[in-house]
Structures are given as structure tokens and as C-alpha cells.
Amino acid sequence: xxxxxxxxxxxxxxxxxxxxxxxxxxxxxxxxxxxxxxxxxxxxxxxxxxxxxxxxxxxxxxxxxxxxxxxxxxxxxxxxxxxxxxxxxxxxxxxxxxxxxxxxxxxxxxxxxxxxxxxxxxxxxxxxxxxxxxxxxxxxxxxxxxxxxxxxxxxxxxxxxxxxxxxxxxxxxxxxxxxxxxxxxxxxxxxxxxxxxxxxxxxxxxxxxxxxxxxxxxxxxxxxxxxxxxxxxxxxxxxxxxxxxxxxxxxxxxxxxxxxxxxxxxxxxxxxxxxxxxxxxxxxxxxxxxxxxxxxxxxxxxxxxxxxxxxxxxxxxxxxxxxxxxxxxxxxxxxxxx
Amino acid sequence: xxxxxxxxxxxxxxxxxxxxxxxxxxxxxxxxxxxxxxxxxxxxxxxxxxxxxxxxxxxxxxxxxxxxxxxxxxxxxxxxxxxxxxxxxxxxxxxxxxxxxxxxxxxxxxxxxxxxxxxxxxxxxxxxxxxxxxxxxxxxxxxxxxxxxxxxxxxxxxxxxxxxxxxxxxxxxxxxxxxxxxxxxxxxxxxxxxxxxxxxxxxxxxxxxxxxxxxxxxxxxxxxxxxxxxxxxxxxxxxxxxxxxxxxxxxxxxxxxxxxxxxxxxxxxxxxxxxxxxxxxxxxxxxxxxxxxxxxxxxxxxxxxxxxxxxxxxxxxxxxxxxxxxxxxxxxxxxxxxxxxxxxxxxxxxxxxxxxxxxxxxxxxxxxxxxxxxxxxxxxxxxxxxxxxxxx
Numbered sequence: 012x013x014x015x016x017x018x019x020x021x022x023x024x025x026x027x028x029x030x031x032x033x034x035x036x037x038x039x040x041x042x043x044x045x046x047x048x049x050x051x052x053x054x055x056x057x058x059x060x061x062x063x064x065x066x067x068x069x070x071x072x073x074x075x076x077x078x079x080x081x082x083x084x085x086x087x088x089x090x091x092x093x094x095x096x097x098x099x100x101x102x103x104x105x106x107x108x109x110x111x112x113x114x115x116x117x118x119x120x121x122x123x124x125x126x127x128x129x130x131x132x133x134x135x136x137x138x139x140x141x142x143x144x145x146x147x148x149x150x151x152x153x154x155x156x157x158x159x160x161x162x163x164x165x166x167x168x169x170x171x172x173x174x175x176x177x178x179x180x181x182x183x184x185x186x187x188x189x190x191x192x193x194x195x196x197x198x199x200x201x202x203x204x205x206x207x208x209x210x211x212x213x214x215x216x217x218x219x220x221x222x223x224x225x226x227x228x229x230x231x232x233x234x235x236x237x238x239x240x241x242x243x244x245x246x247x248x249x250x251x252x253x254x255x256x257x258x259x260x261x262x263x264x265x266x267x268x269x270x271x272x273x274x275x276x277x278x279x280x281x282x283x284x285x286x287x288x289x290x291x292x293x294x295x296x297x298x299x300x301x302x303x304x305x306x307x308x309x310x311x312x313x314x315x316x317x318x319x320x321x322x323x324x325x326x327x328x329x330x331x332x333x334x335x336x337x338x339x340x341x342x343x344x345x346x347x348x349x
Numbered sequence: 350x351x352x353x354x355x356x357x358x359x360x361x362x363x364x365x366x367x368x369x370x371x372x373x374x375x376x377x378x379x380x381x382x383x384x385x386x387x388x389x390x391x392x393x394x395x396x397x398x399x400x401x402x403x404x405x406x407x408x409x410x411x412x413x414x415x416x417x418x419x420x421x422x423x424x425x426x427x428x429x430x431x432x433x434x435x436x437x438x439x440x441x442x443x444x445x446x447x448x449x450x451x452x453x454x455x456x457x458x459x460x461x462x463x464x465x466x467x468x469x470x471x472x473x474x475x476x477x478x479x480x481x482x483x484x485x486x487x488x489x490x491x492x493x494x495x496x497x498x499x500x501x502x503x504x505x506x507x508x509x510x511x512x513x514x515x516x517x518x519x520x521x522x523x524x525x526x527x528x529x530x531x532x533x534x535x536x537x538x539x540x541x542x543x544x545x546x547x548x549x550x551x552x553x554x555x556x557x558x559x560x561x562x563x564x565x566x567x568x569x570x571x572x573x574x575x576x577x578x579x580x581x582x583x584x585x586x587x588x589x590x591x592x593x594x595x596x597x598x599x600x601x602x603x604x605x606x607x608x609x610x611x612x613x614x615x616x617x618x619x620x621x622x623x624x625x626x627x628x629x630x631x632x633x634x635x636x637x638x639x640x641x642x643x644x645x646x647x648x649x650x651x652x653x654x655x656x657x658x659x660x661x662x663x664x665x666x667x668x669x670x671x672x673x674x675x676x677x678x679x680x681x682x683x684x685x686x687x688x689x690x691x692x693x694x695x696x697x698x699x700x701x702x703x704x705x706x707x708x709x710x711x712x713x714x715x716x717x718x719x720x721x722x723x724x725x726x727x728x729x730x731x732x733x734x735x736x737x738x739x740x741x
Contacts (some may be wrong), residue, residue: 012358013417014351015647021350077350122385219728233732235718238725246665250637257352257640264353273635323630330629331619338605341428 015256021081028082032089038305044092044104048167049137054093054116055271063098067106074103076197077259080204084255087208090312092167094118094134096201101142104194108149108182115139115154120173120197121319124150127175130183133319135171136160143175144191152178164307166315196273199320200258201272206316207251207278210287213309214244217291219300224296231294240290247283254279271333278326288313354417356710361414362421368398371427373441377430378690378697383552387435387468387510396465401436405463420590424639427595428602430699435507441587442469442515446534449572449580454534458513472502472516472535472558473581479503482517483526487560489518489533490660496570498535498563504713510543511537515584516560520684521575530577530649540564551706590645593666593710594638597652597673600703601635604628605678607696624680630645639667658730664720667710674703680714697714 017025027131035053062082066074072309079099086095094116101117120129120143129135129143129152140153157174163171168335194335218241223234231237288310292299299306354362372391380388395401405411406420414422426433429655443462467488478484487500496516505514513534521529537544541563547555561651574581574594608628618624641662645655655662677700678685685701688692694701711717 012351012355013353013643013647015644016350018350028446063626064455076441078632159551214729218731221731229735230732232725233734235722235725238729238731239718239721242721242724242730243668245729247659249661250641250665254637255632257636259350264683272636275636278629279633279637293661324626326633327622327625327629330632331625333629334601334605334632335609338602 015253017081017111020110021078022115024078024081024116025085028085031056032091032251033151034087036086036089036093038090038308041090044282046163047136047169048092048164049094049134049169050092053091057091057093057095057155062095063102064112066099066102067112070240073106075259076200076262077256079201080259083198083201083204084208084211084252087205087312087316090209090308092213094138094169098167098196099201100194103197104142104149104190107190107193110181117142118280119149119198120196121195122321124175129173129175131170131232131319132173133137133170134169135173136169138169138171139174141171141175142181142194143173143178144187145175147185147188149181149187149191150175150182151181153347154264164315165318166311168315168319183345191250192270194269196262200255200262200274200315201293202320203251203258203276203280204255204319206277206313207248207255209309209313209316210244210248210251210280210284213284213288213291213306213313214248216306216309217241217287217294218243221294241294244283244287244290247286249325251276251280262333267336268333269334271329271336274326274329275333277320278323281313281320281322284313285317312334350414350531354702356420358417360419361364361418362425363426365422368394369425369431372429372431375691377432380432381430381552381702382690384434384548384552385435385507385510386553388431389429391433391658392436393465395433396463396668398446399535401440401465402463404440410463416646416650417643420643420657423590424595424598427592428482430596430599430603435510437592438471438507438571438722439469439511439659442583444587445515445580445584448583451571453568454571461512467512468507468510468555469513469515469534470507470537471513471584472506472514474503474626476501476503476557480716482581483530485517485519487516487518488522489520489531492564495564495566496533498533498541498560499564500560501558502558504555504559505544505558506553506555507556508537509546509554513537514542514558515571517581519579520577524575527578530581531573531574532571532577532580533565534571535560535565535569537545537629549709551709552702553706553709563712589712590642591638591659591663591666591669591710591714593663593707594635594642596703596707596710597631597635597638597666597670600670600674600677601628601632603696603699604631607681607700615650618680621680627673627676627680631669631677634665634673638669639664641665660723662715663715664724667707668717670703670710671707674700674707678704 035056082098097118101119102112105112117139117140118134118138120132124143124145135141142151156328157168159172224231247263254276258272276308292310399412402411403414439462442615443459473482490498506525516533516535521530540560543559545557587689609617611617648655681695688698688701692699
């Protein structure tokens, strides 16, 4: 039976994290963590909260992706300078492969390695170990592996290029390929959740500014030319949140639609975050272009996460495959179109 | 959180699918080609199965179907491309009468609607009032025990098949516009009523209706005198489920069939990257549209009236439908100039048809601008838009 309500556990998690981030991930802290984008004190507090271990299974039951998505969305909404999504994905993957997770920082490369190097991996610049897929093998590099740290990046995220030479093989063959596919879908769902959080918070900044900024004798939010752009963005934000919830549910229930929905959610949430932060910034006028206002932090983060996920073009094949599979399973019922 | 229909809901869906599979081939094209998005054959077959009153409580002779079953029924008809606009309009009036109608209306009109005997049409819009519907100028004047109605209505779709028009009329010109309106159920065969066809870009026939000294008894009134706006609010709440998601579902089905079939001069269109990109985007928008629709259904199932959720769904899904059909026409290319069903046009003409039809979904039942205004004010809390006057 369809149900769009958050569970009481999810509401509790949200309340706990909202309070935590309000104390430890303020805009001032986000700015202080730049340009690397990593806030060790915040990461320590999140560790005390149970991250990333709460992504592991308890009594044989895996943690629910839907719950982790709530956490990722909250982290996205306050631009948390901490490797929440990638460490949750790494924890789940190690759990699935029966490997023990330690207390060190393990990040996950959403894209396969090329020529033995996992490029542009979020948090690789600060991680103890990096998990990456290379051909039909899942490798884990570190500690002490070579990491190249780019001189400058768009929005922190402690990006690094990890050399996988000498890395340990965690799994290989078809089992590794399918385990990586599951982990990548997890990453897409949680990144989509983070993007939905960035989108909602970026839109909120634009809306609040439009309520208080006066021009021509009235708040600029009373001008339809502006208000309607924000309303369009609101529909995208709403859609992204719904799609993230469905994709997480599909992951938790093992639905055959889960990979298609994960790709779809990442692409759509990226579209929503771009649009919401772009229009939110535009509502600020010239001030939105200055570094003093927080909206630019959201604008940059939205684009950075979208670029990591590959955007809409990266989702095309998975979404088309989903469309064809859905159509075939519907016509199994021998309806057809009349 | 759960995104699956229950076993009972799925059983009903299969029942609906079986019914649709049993319809004669080309039913969809044949109904669309008449320009009237209603088939009495389909309507009577639905009545036989009790589906016209499926949502009604069992005690009242209905089937007591839950909101998800009803949403499923709508979705399956949409997927199959079988238009049921005649029923949807009649049903929303029946639901409104159930709440605000007189005992006589509930006992005479509702059973005729639910039995599949009659249709109704909506008489809200006028030549000079569309989005500003409360500015209606069609007058109803007291005349002894009854009323005399004079004026004109636009977009009275189904009027040429309907028995009654659910008509918004001005009964008091001396009060603020919302407070001087009254609703009536006017028989379309009354003296002084004229129905003239209006043909549309999407091939659909709608109507202009004219009312020249039309006399109706006071028993034709629905709700209080000057209380028409409150009645409208009830009726509009039943109209909120947006149709665009269903049209998008149908369009994508047809487009995927087209894309998978090799053409006379080359491989299947789905091999082309621009076709795949277009399908992926449209299919993503369809998923979001359906989720927004199902969330409204879920709210309804919990006796919560969707408000801004309805506007978000209506805005997103209708704009998505326009975007999808416009970009699909583009990837079909010059062959999309070939139109019609059963004429050899690509996708049997459905992509080109939706390109023309989709336009109206961003206009009727509250334009995109009306929805954006509602979202801006009630969802985002932005200040109410004010008209700037010269010199201010």
C-alpha cells in the first residue's frame, strides 16, 4: 500500500541531524573548511553520532537506504564538509562483500578507474583508503597509497586522484561487477538525496531574500517575473525529493527497477539543484554574484555533485533500459494500446 | 514509505487491463477522430461493470473502491489511450452534488449520472472570463419562483452530449465579485439554450453555449443564493487530479513502440543518441509526474485535501507533457509532418497529435501561471503579487 510518510525513525534521525548540523555545519564552518572542503571536527562529531557504521548491517539486516537518504539530504541542505555519502556507500559495499569496516576513513569512487588511477574521487584527498572498480575487480587502496591532490576545485569535496598500484583485490569477476553496480546505485541515490537537500536549501535562500529585499516599493518576491521562476524550481525540488524516496525504497526492497530509478534520481536531482540554486542566486541580484552571500556556496555544490554523477547524459542508458523493461512488463498483461 | 499498490489494488488494475484489452482494436483512434473524447459504448460498458460508481460507498450501490483503485483505473484508461473525459466531468459534478446538492438533485441526477444515462458539462468560463472565473457575467435573475438566465459560456466541452450544464451565474452585481455568484444545474434542452461547436488545435471539439432568457425553477439552484463560489471550491477540489500525467504515459508508450521499430530506411530510432536522450528525459518526467499524482491520491486516502500538492503536480506534469511531445516531434523529424491515425504516420500519428494537444493541458483547469501563483504564495510563502498601477 502506497505511503509517502516518513517513518518515526526517519523523523527522529532528521531531528537529531538537524540539531547536529545547526551547531557544527554553519555557513561559517563551511567557509572555514574551504578550499579543501573537509571539516575534521564535524567528521568527528558525525562519528560520535554513529557515522558511517550505521550503514552496516545489524543482526543480519542491512541498514535501510531510505534512512541513509534522509541523512544525506540533511547533510546536503547544510553543505556538510564531511564525506557522509561516500563513507556510507563504502561501508555498505564492504558489508556486502563480507569485509570488515575499520574506524578509518574509506571513500568510494563512483566512476571506474582508468589506467590504474581512480580520478576525481570525492574525499580521496583526506581518506585513509579508497575503494574503486577497475575492470571486473573491486580494489581497495591504502593506507599510504599515492594520491594526487588537485590545486584547485570548484566546491571542495576533498577531491583526489588515487593511484591503485598495489591495491588489494576485494572481489573479482561477475560477483565484483554486480557488487559494484549495487554500490554505484547506492551512491546515485544518496548523492541524489544530497542534491535534493542542496536544491531545497538553495531555493529557500532565494525565497527568503525575495521576501525581504524591496525594489520599486515592494518586496521583489511580489513580482511574478521572479516568483514564477522560484515556483518552477519548487516543483523540481518537490519532484526530486519524491524520486529520491522512491529510488531508496526500490533499493531497500530489491526492486528490479532500482538501478534505473537510482540513475533517474541522480539525474533529476541534479537538474533540480542546478535550477533551484541558479534561480535562487538570480533572486539575489548582484549580491548573489558576490562571495559574501551564501547562495554561491549552494550554486557551486549543486554543480559539483551533478558533475560527479555525470548529469542527465550519464543516466540515459539506464533510464531507457528501465522504460523498455517497464513497457514489456506492462504488456505481459496483454493490454496493449487500443 | 511504500511505493507499491496493494494486492487488492493490483487485482483491480488487472481487471481494468483485461477490459481494455477486450475493446475493439483502434477504439482509441476512433474515439479521438470524432473530436468528442467520450464513447457511449465504452461508457455503457463501464456502467455495466459498476465502474461509474466504483468510488461510491457500497451502501449507496457503489463498489467502495479506494482512491488508489480509482487512480489506477484512470491511469490504465490513459495508458490505453481511451478517453473518458465525459465520465470524469460528470463524476466530479456528481461528487459535488453529493455534498452540496438538494435532496431532489441527489436522488434524481446522481443516479442518472452513475447509471451511465447522462453526461454533464461545466459552465464556468466565459468569453471575457477565463482564469478570472469569478468575474462571470452570465446573469441569473429572479422571476417569480424561478430564475431567468442570460449570457454566454465558453469551453463547455461535452455540451453537445450532455443533459445538464453546471453553470456559474451572477445573481448579485452589487457585491464583491466572489460573493454575488450562484451555481445552477441547467437542462441543455431548455428553451433558449444554444450549443455551437468550437474546434481546437488538438482536434477536440468543445463548445460555446448561449443562454437567452432561459427559465429554470429554483430547484435547479445548487447551494445558497450568492453562495456559488463555495460550491465552485468543492467542485474544483474534485478537479485537481491532473490529466497530463496520463497523457504522458500514453505518449511514452506510443513513442517507445515507434522508437523500437526499424523504419523503412534504417535502424530503429532508439539506436540514435538524440532519441534515447529525449526518451530518457521524458520518461524521468513521467515518473515524477506519476509520483506527484500518487501523492495526491495518498493524501485523499487519508482524507486530506491536496492543495499546493495539486498545483505542483498540475504545473510540473503539464509542462513536462509539452516539453516531451515537442522534443519527440523534433527527433521524429520531417516525417512528423505526416499526421492522422491509420494513415501511415510515424507512431500512428500519436506523437504529432500530442504535440498539438499538450498545449491545452497548461491552460485548462488553472493555467501554469495560476498554478505558479498558488505555489509562490501558499507553498513558498512569497508575498501576494500586486498589480502595479501607472504612476505608482
